[in-house]
Amino acid sequence: MYIYQNTDYFNFSLDSVLLPNFVTLNKSVKKILDIGCGNAPIPLILSTKTKADIIGVEIQSEIYELAQKSVKINDLEDRIKIINNDILEFVKTEESDQFDVITCNPPFFKLNENSNLNDNLCKSIARHEIKLNLNDIFKVAKKMLKNNGIIGIVHRPERMIEIIEAMRKNNIEPKKIRFVYPKENEEANMLLIEGKKNGNPGLKILPPLYAHESNGTYSKEVLKYFEKE
Numbered sequence: 001m002y003i004y005q006n007t008d009y010f011n012f013s014l015d016s017v018l019l020p021n022f023v024t025l026n027k028s029v030k031k032i033l034d035i036g037c038g039n040a041p042i043p044l045i046l047s048t049k050t051k052a053d054i055i056g057v058e059i060q061s062e063i064y065e066l067a068q069k070s071v072k073i074n075d076l077e078d079r080i081k082i083i084n085n086d087i088l089e090f091v092k093t094e095e096s097d098q099f100d101v102i103t104c105n106p107p108f109f110k111l112n113e114n115s116n117l118n119d120n121l122c123k124s125i126a127r128h129e130i131k132l133n134l135n136d137i138f139k140v141a142k143k144m145l146k147n148n149g150i151i152g153i154v155h156r157p158e159r160m161i162e163i164i165e166a167m168r169k170n171n172i173e174p175k176k177i178r179f180v181y182p183k184e185n186e187e188a189n190m191l192l193i194e195g196k197k198n199g200n201p202g203l204k205i206l207p208p209l210y211a212h213e214s215n216g217t218y219s220k221e222v223l224k225y226f227e228k229e
Contacts, residue, residue, distance in 0.1 A: 003040065003041055003044060005066065014211060015154040016042050016154075017222075017225050018190070018222075018225070019103055019105055019152060019153070019192060020042050020046045021045070021049075022192040022194070023150070025050045029050055030053065030100055031053050031054075031055075031098060031100055032050070032052050032054045032055070033055050033101075033144060034046070034054065034056040035140060036059065036106060037057060037058045037067055037082065039066040039067045039070055040066075040071055042056070042103050042105060043071070043080045043082075044071070044080070051079075052100070053080075055080075056082045056083070057082075057083045057085055057090050058084060058085075059084075059086045064083075064084040086131065087132065087136075088132070091144055096144065098144060098146065099146065100145075101152070102141050102151040103152050104152075106132060134159070135170070138169065138172050139170050141195075141197065142197065145197040147197060147198055148196055148197060148199065149196070149197050150194055150195065150196050151194065152194040152195075153193060154190060155190070155191050155193070156190070157179060157191045160177075160191055167195045171197060173197075173200065173201060174195045174203050175194050175195055175196050175199055176194045176206060177203065177204070177206065178192040178206040179208055180192065180210075181208055181211065183211070183212050183213070183214060190211075
């Protein structure tokens with residue numbers, strides 16, 4: 001698998017590898033939406049796990065161009081479609097209740113007067129909630145997911161309560177959570193969470209995922225994810 005990147009923009013990292021390996025995919029999944037797809041790491045990885053059609057929506061034209069190149073070099077233009085648009089505008093013209101699965105690796109940081117914004121606008125948009133916030137994501141999911149469709153996101157643990165509140169506000173019931181730790185005996189620094197549209201209550205906390213061994217190398221589980229790709 002090949003992915004085009006540019007150091008002037010926000011390049012994909014481990015979180016974009018973990019999410020497509022976390023989200024539930026079964027044979028009934030026919031259509032997937034990736035919100036804020038960047039240079040398309042999540043759609044590309046998902047394409048190795050499902051035969052579903054995948055749409056990635058990316059607001060930044062420079063990054064959209066990279067995503068297009070990434071899809072083309074992997075010869076996946078028949079299965080992955082990348083759209084250059086604001087997701088909030090995209091859903092206004094799209095039919096509701098059409099996706100089985102939605103994924104999103106969103107901006108992690110709130111935008112406020114104390115925000116330490118990068119001078120590079122592309123990086124700022126990727127890191128801070130300038131164009132998209134938590135409620136926006138789940139509002140989109142509420143409209144675009146089929147009944148009992150699922151959404152999976154990766155985020156920061158400190159925002160878990162906000163995430164759950166935003167989910168339930170939009171009729172998304174949290175169903176499973178997995179905390180990601182840099183190493184054993186360290187605090188979690190990532191959160192993987194999946195919710196179901198109009199789902200019944202019942203939340204599973206999965207075993208912890210350790211990203212690295214004590215010597216700093218990737219853990220066996222993470223290495224398996226890279227080997228698959």
